[in-house]
Amino acid sequence: MKILVGIKRTVDPNVRIQVKADGSGVALESVKMSVNPFDEIALEEALRMREAGKAEEVIAVSVGSGECQDQLRTALAMGADRAILVQHDEPLEALVVAQVFVAIAAKEEPGIILLGKQAIDDDAGQTAQMTAALWNRAQATYASKIEIEGTKARVTREIDVGLDIIEVDLPAVISADLRLNEPRYVKLPDIMKAKRKPLAKTDLSELGVATENKLKVLKTSPPPARKPGRKVADEAELIGELRKTGLI
Amino acid sequence: MSEAIERDVMEYDVVVVGAGPAGLACAIRLKQLDPERSVCLLEKGSYVGAHILAGAVIEPEPLDELLPGWRDNPPPICIPVEKDDFYYLTRNKQFRSPMAPPQMNNHGNYIVSLSAMCQWLAPQAEDLGVEIYPGFAAAETLFNEQGQVMGVRTGDMGIAKDGSSKSGYTPGVDIHAKATVFAEGCRGSLTKALIRHFELDKDVAPQTYGIGLKELWQLPEGRVQPGLVQHTLGWPLPADTYGGGFIYHLDQDRVALGFVIGLDYPDPNLFPFECFQQLKHHPLLHDFLEGGTIISSGTRTLVEGGWQSMPIMEMPGALMVGDCGGTLNVPKIKGTHTAMRSAMIAAEHLHENALNPVGYDSMLRSSAVSRELKKVRNIRPGFRWGLWGGLVNAGFETVTMGLSPWTLTNHADHTATKKLSEYHGSTTDYRDRDLAPKDRLASVYYAATEHDEDQPVHLHVLDPEVCISTCVEEYNNPCTRFCPANVYEMVEDQNYERHLQINSANCVHCKTCDIKDPYGIITWVTPEGGAGPNYQNL
Numbered sequence: 211m212k213i214l215v216g217i218k219r220t221v222d223p224n225v226r227i228q229v230k231a232d233g234s235g236v237a238l239e240s241v242k243m244s245v246n247p248f249d250e251i252a253l254e255e256a257l258r259m260r261e262a263g264k265a266e267e268v269i270a271v272s273v274g275s276g277e278c279q280d281q282l283r284t285a286l287a288m289g290a291d292r293a294i295l296v297q298h299d300e301p302l303e304a305l306v307v308a309q310v311f312v313a314i315a316a317k318e319e320p321g322i323i324l325l326g327k328q329a330i331d332d333d334a335g336q337t338a339q340m341t342a343a344l345w346n347r348a349q350a351t352y353a354s355k356i357e358i359e360g361t362k363a364r365v366t367r368e369i370d371v372g373l374d375i376i377e378v379d380l381p382a383v384i385s386a387d388l389r390l391n392e393p394r395y396v397k398l399p400d401i402m403k404a405k406r407k408p409l410a411k412t413d414l415s416e417l418g419v420a421t422e423n424k425l426k427v428l429k430t431s432p433p434p435a436r437k438p439g440r441k442v443a444d445e446a447e448l449i450g451e452l453r454k455t456g457l458i
Numbered sequence: 459m460s461e462a463i464e465r466d467v468m469e470y471d472v473v474v475v476g477a478g479p480a481g482l483a484c485a486i487r488l489k490q491l492d493p494e495r496s497v498c499l500l501e502k503g504s505y506v507g508a509h510i511l512a513g514a515v516i517e518p519e520p521l522d523e524l525l526p527g528w529r530d531n532p533p534p535i536c537i538p539v540e541k542d543d544f545y546y547l548t549r550n551k552q553f554r555s556p557m558a559p560p561q562m563n564n565h566g567n568y569i570v571s572l573s574a575m576c577q578w579l580a581p582q583a584e585d586l587g588v589e590i591y592p593g594f595a596a597a598e599t600l601f602n603e604q605g606q607v608m609g610v611r612t613g614d615m616g617i618a619k620d621g622s623s624k625s626g627y628t629p630g631v632d633i634h635a636k637a638t639v640f641a642e643g644c645r646g647s648l649t650k651a652l653i654r655h656f657e658l659d660k661d662v663a664p665q666t667y668g669i670g671l672k673e674l675w676q677l678p679e680g681r682v683q684p685g686l687v688q689h690t691l692g693w694p695l696p697a698d699t700y701g702g703g704f705i706y707h708l709d710q711d712r713v714a715l716g717f718v719i720g721l722d723y724p725d726p727n728l729f730p731f732e733c734f735q736q737l738k739h740h741p742l743l744h745d746f747l748e749g750g751t752i753i754s755s756g757t758r759t760l761v762e763g764g765w766q767s768m769p770i771m772e773m774p775g776a777l778m779v780g781d782c783g784g785t786l787n788v789p790k791i792k793g794t795h796t797a798m799r800s801a802m803i804a805a806e807h808l809h810e811n812a813l814n815p816v817g818y819d820s821m822l823r824s825s826a827v828s829r830e831l832k833k834v835r836n837i838r839p840g841f842r843w844g845l846w847g848g849l850v851n852a853g854f855e856t857v858t859m860g861l862s863p864w865t866l867t868n869h870a871d872h873t874a875t876k877k878l879s880e881y882h883g884s885t886t887d888y889r890d891r892d893l894a895p896k897d898r899l900a901s902v903y904y905a906a907t908e909h910d911e912d913q914p915v916h917l918h919v920l921d922p923e924v925c926i927s928t929c930v931e932e933y934n935n936p937c938t939r940f941c942p943a944n945v946y947e948m949v950e951d952q953n954y955e956r957h958l959q960i961n962s963a964n965c966v967h968c969k970t971c972d973i974k975d976p977y978g979i980i981t982w983v984t985p986e987g988g989a990g991p992n993y994q995n996l
Contacts, residue, residue, distance in 0.1 A: 222504070226904065228676075241994060402589070
């Protein structure tokens with residue numbers, strides 16, 4: 211079984227971002243970029259499946275600018291066998307990316323498309339679901355545990371009321387939640403080896419995917435600044451204030 | 459750790475520790491001289507530039523030499539200096555000096571973000587074939603059987619706070635090299651131990667340091683004058699303390715501002731973070747900043763010992779370049795050009811001597827770097843006579859071009875702190891503050907510092923008992939003030955007993971504690987690779 215893993219290049223989660231003064235987006239000049247943390251978790255799970263003998267090959271796929279090669283090399287250093295970069299310089303929305311995964315799946319015939327549940331930059335959280343629909347396969351989203359039994363996957367999902375355990379036929383699309391695993395540390399020698407692993411490049415027209423984005427970002431703005439608090443003298447004043455502001 | 463850990467070994471011709479301007483310049487030069495040579499560059503920051511913080515006004519000559527075409531493809535922040543202003547501040551007033559000191563004439567120099575500049579240098583080094591590994595800290599020096607340095611070991615990853623292995627435990631790798639170049643910057647943790655081990659400083663004066671705090675601000679349109687360089691002396695520092703502020707006007711309505719204080723300050727109650735914030739609230743700056751937003755902040759120490767404190771820069775199998783050896787020119791308040799030059803000299807020496815470091819020290823000492831440092835050697839130590847005595851001495855040394863037959867010595871900074879009972883000059887007439895950040899924790903947020911909480915504390919306090927038994931009486935626990943990130947806190951437990959709490963996850967890797975703690979019992983070691991601040995454009 212092959213596993214396709216989506217790798218998105220996003221702003222590093224530890225970096226403080228800044229909204230551009232004209233509201234046209236987030237300033238990314240000399241900002242550290244990383245693999246989307248949920249994609250890292252998806253990759254880790256795919257690698258563990260391969261190490262457990264449940265899969266033969268892990269293929270990392272990224273859709274974006276040429277710079278995404280950095281993140282694909284990280285994926286290869288973590289242990290992916292090979293990588294595919296679908297090069298496109300403009301940002302793409304989930305529906306186009308889902309079409310890309312389906313187009314690649316048609317060629318690679320993976321048993322699982324394993325994706326992060328969302329990307330930390332746009333927080334859309336749609337690609338896995340759209341991919342499953344377009345691919346016409348089952349989806350098991352927000353996985354916190356995955357067990358492969360023959361041609362089926364048992365997936366545990368953390369939901370509001372507890373754990374939801376579902377079983378899907380493979381091939382399927384699975385999206386990784388935060389508690390699925392803790393990704394491994396990349397080893398220095400593996401970073402070196404990753405430089406020699408195969409990284410294929412293709413683009414949307416080669417895959418026959420139309421690039422039409424359906425959404426338009428009108429404005430990006432930082433969250434409003436928090437107003438300073440103030441001290442109250444006693445409980446009575448506190449309750450009075452809360453009443454006044456309609457909080458109780 | 460048991461001996462049974464199997465470690466990967468990687469072999470290189472040269473391993474360079476630290477991807478600052480010196481480490482990058484050395485690696486680039488080594489590859490330019492011989493493209494076949496294998497060069498590995500380790501960086502503890504999560505990316506190149508993440509731990510780099512400087513003013514910074516730089517002299518461009520070493521860049522011209524290293525990368526002749528750089529002016530066509532300059533670093534992202536690179537503004538020619540247009541004007542130098544020099545101020546003396548009292549609490550409520552400012553006096554602009556009719557002329558700037560000659561060392562501070564910045565005509566032909568550039569204001570850069572050193573962090574962004576290193577980020578810009580890294581891909582150029584990689585294009586030459588340098589293998590750069592950010593996120594990997596050199597945690598230990600490796601020695602061969604003859605006692606020569608034979609490389610470094612990177613830090614283990616995945617060790618829990620109690621020292622046990624976590625599930626993802628990954629042992630560090632051993633990097634063996636024919637020559638090891640230490641370019642760790644000020645108070646490098648490995649170089650500190652090596653200087654002691656090989657007694658490299660036994661014939662020189664103790665090293666002295668400064669602490670430099672910096673912030674980057676975005677201001678409303680029209681306030682910033684790109685290329686304007688302003689320096690201040692005086693308030694809020696007492697005359698017995700060396701230091702001053704800087705305000706560098708960048709492009710796109712950004713301004714870099716900061717405050718440097720000599721760590722030989724005597725006042726045990728001095729609070730460097732507060733001093734910097736007070737400077738921002740001086741009439742010279744308050745209205746200028748008001749309405750702007752802080753983008754990032756950080757702190758780093760700098761070496762101030764100069765020529766007379768420079769240790770022997772070579773040792774068997776290894777050598778030092780840049781500020782871990784102390785090549786900064788204090789009167790110019792510039793170290794990038796000398797650091798890069800020392801690194802290029804090291805690369806050229808290694809190239810010509812089959813990677814043998816022997817002879818590099820004398821080559822460096824007969825170079826322009828050393829001549830430059832020697833000429834100004836007496837200026838910084840003259841400030842032991844206070845601000846005015848220091849300025850008179852600086853004037854004399856400048857006019858005589860450093861030809862005076864004497865060399866003033868330095869004293870170790872941690873011995874310079876006076877006891878509470880001996881010091882009575884603490885400044886207390888501080889202003890109320892309204893500009894961000896309100897405290898050190900807010901400031902740490904703008905440094906974007908990050909450490910996995912479940913890892914061993916990387917600040918080793920030899921005997922925490924001293925904090926409660928002696929230090930509180932003698933010095934009032936100065937670590938709780940000199941640390942710019944509020945790492946050290948004295949807290950009470952349930953039984954109302956005080957003890958030292960180390961919030962190591964806040965650490966911004968400035969090394970002040972390792973230098974200034976009055977008993978010399980704090981040792982800074984590398985935390986897990988990739989941890990620490992994530993500076994942007996500092």
